[in-house]
Amino acid sequence: QVQVLESGGGLVQAGDSLRLSCTASGRTFSNVAMAWFRQAPGKEREFVATMSANGDTHYSNFVKGRFTISRDYAKNTVDLQMNSLKPEDTATYFCAAGRTIGVFVSPQMYSDWGPGTQVTVSS
Numbered sequence: 759q760v761q762v763l764e765s766g767g768g769l770v771q772a773g774d775s776l777r778l779s780c781t782a783s784g785r786t787f788s789n790v791a792m793a794w795f796r797q798a799p800g801k802e803r804e805f806v807a808t809m810s811a812n813g814d815t816h817y818s819n820f821v822k823g824r825f826t827i828s829r830d831y832a833k834n835t836v837d838l839q840m841n842s843l844k845p846e847d848t849a850t851y852f853c854a855a856g857r858t859i860g861v862f863v864s865p866q867m868y869s870d871w872g873p874g875t876q877v878t879v880s881s
Contacts, residue, residue: 760784767875778838780853791856792836796849805863850874
């Protein structure tokens, strides 16, 4: 049974940092991309960052320079270090495991999802 589980969300102030972690189990993840998405109330789920099986990364423009994605391939974990947080970063953050090796921003290229972790940034 595949499981993906996020942790590390919380309430912080603007300018603070937060680190999200994701652990995956139940299948091989080292040969697929893993990514972070987020969804704010009333908005569609949007891409945040991804790291491919060979270490390539891609970030959305609104987090580039502030967020860093990292993976431990042996442990099947993927982290998201979030710095200089803004109120507009408030959302539920989801970890996702991909269907294949490349870098993708579409949620349809990710087959396994965690339940999400809430990040709230106050002004």
